[in-house]
Amino acid sequence: MGIKFIPLLVYGLLLTCCQTSAQVSYKTDILIIGGGASGTTAGIQAARMGVKTLIVEETEWLGGMLTAAGVSAIDGNHNLPSGLWGEFRQHLYDYYGGPKAVETGWVSNTLFEPSAGNTILKTMARHHNLAIWYKSVLKSIRKEGKLWKAEISSKGKKQSVEAKIVIDATELGDVMAALHIPYRVGMDSRFETGESFAPEKANSIIQDLTYVVVLKDFGPGADKTIPKPEGYDPDEFSCCCDVADPASHDNTPKINCNQMITYGRLPNNKYMINWPKCGNDLYLNIIEMTDTERKEALKKAKLHSLRFIYHLQTKLGFKNLGIADDEFPTADRLPMIPYHRESRRLKGQVTLTLNDVTSPYTQKTALYRTGVAVGDYTIDHHHLKNPEAPQIDFVKIKVPSYNIPLGALIPADGEGLIVAEKSISVTNIVAGASRLQPVVLGVGQAAGALAATALLGNTDPANVSIRAVQKALLENNAYLMPFIDVKPGDASFKVIQKIGATGILKGTGLSYKWANQTWFYPQLPVSEWDLVNGLKDFYPPFEELHPSGNLVTADFLARAIKAIGKKEVSAGQILSYLEQNEFPGLTANSILTRSMTAYVLDRFLDPFNTAIDFTGKIKI
DSSP: OHHHHHHHHHHHHHHHHHHHHHSSSESSSSSEEOHHHHHHHHHHHHTTTOOOOEEOOSOOOSOOOGGTTOOOOOOOOOOOOOHHHHHHHHHHHHHHHSSGGGGGGGSSSSSSOHHHHHHHHHHHOOOOEEEEEEEEEEEEEETTEEEEEEEEEEEEEEEEEEEEEEEOOOOOOOOHHHTTEEEEESOOOOOHHHTTOOOOOOOOOOOOOOEEEEEEOOOTTHHHHHHOTTTTTHHHHHHHHOOOGGGGGGOSSOOOHHHHTTTTTTTTEEEEEETTTTTTOOOOOOSSSHHHHHHHHHHHHHHHHHHHHHHHHHHHHTTTTTEOOOOOSTTSOOOOSSSSSSOOOBSSSBBBBBBHOTTTTSSOOGGGGGGEEEOOOOOOOTTTTTSSOOOOOGGGOOOOOOOEEGGGGGGGSSSSSSEOTOOSSSSHHHHHTSSSSHHHHHHHHHHHHHHHHHHHHSSSSSOOOHHHHHHHHHHTTSSSOOOSSSSSTTTTTTHHHHHHTSSSSSOOEEEETTEEEOOOOOBBBBBBHHHHHHHHHHHHOOOOOOOOOOOOOOHHHHHHHHHOOOOOOOOOHHHHHHHHHOOOOOOOOOOOOOHHHHHHHHHHHHGGGGGGTSSSSSSS
């Protein structure tokens, strides 16, 4: 009888083996869902910090909106080459032959072919700690104790993944939605956020999205006109050649079709078509749709963009410009994904509001102290295709450059999850600036540093040392504060970033065209009055120094350190330390610059190592 059971036993073993091979268990420290702009930099940063990381990406490419969506004209942060954004840009310079070789448009300073961007990001992502699964989709995710268990469909095969921390780097915040983490969609009420520019009532209206098209110049005499798309109406695109700058407050149209088409001119005679005014923007809110519903809805976006291309070729005479056949690995040669300007927005440990951006040093909270990514682009919203959107004059919203607080990446409730991409905890208005590519790259790098720091410290992201995360970012040349006049290559960069992140020495912010600014002014002196007030903002009450309007000297600084630190520091010690850092020839009565003062504060008080919470408040 035992012999009869042998075939059944063999069959059972074979069945078990097949089931096991169909659902392979993969263990990693960090699981990143989405290999877009933020997912890629999160993976690179975490891997470089020595943590095993897996990126799950639905397309064949890395880079998301920069590459797979075709938005390869970078807006913002040209003067803030922070961390991995600066590294990526340098790779582009090396690939094309310098900065001028990528200044091919007239709005952005850095333009590139999406396929080249993908290749560069894949090169940057080569690391033994980083695995990437392409053409892979998250099917389910749950928390079991301290571990995440995810089911992934990878190239048609089911795989189970176990991770300690998950980063939601999806384009629309799909992971946090699946986990029922609280979030917002659409415009906020001014009564909730305190933003005077926000509408009175909240609504679900988001920004227009765009299905970008990359065209290529096939040369004089070429006719690459596409078949007439269904529903084409030339009147829909009648004002597309108006290139007037909305920031000029001049409503007079400025018609120049050649200038319009070269807005997104890329290297190698290609053109990124991502034009808002009577162009290929389209209002389409697919955030809460199912995958099937999204795919069906996006057919409308593709069709709308093809109508615009047909208009460019027939009515405007650009028939030599055809859809590039050497960019995207798709049947229709269009990008793999659309350009989403807006996503779900996390309800995080903190929420960055317009007031925090406009006047960071005068709020009840000090979110700037917790900064982990920077941006300088203005508040830019696209609502031209939705007449139902409340009329907000975004041009009137003047802001300086700004930083993103760490708490905006961490849910108010929910352990082991970090949120990145455009889904961080900011208001709808602020999202008009934080959605820009370099900011999202920086958010991703911060997410990777946060995850790695939490794991290396055996704690949850919500309990991590903010300063430890910031130190990890500084080690990788990332900005904490958006100081335009102190670059990563400067010897004083880290010191000034650290002191700036305490608020003892504050930056001067201003709105400037499409590239806002914050200046540290390292070569200027600082008055006794300003220094003491900065110290009082940071330290508990200390012995009165009776500051005047005189400029700070080593002698005064020694007295200030004694009053705060309760320790004897002589002017001679200060001068000796400054000389070691290439500030020779000073005396006790020499006027010190802001840079020198930052060095001394960092050395003798070390305020950056004072613990803070997510609001920027000093922990007692």
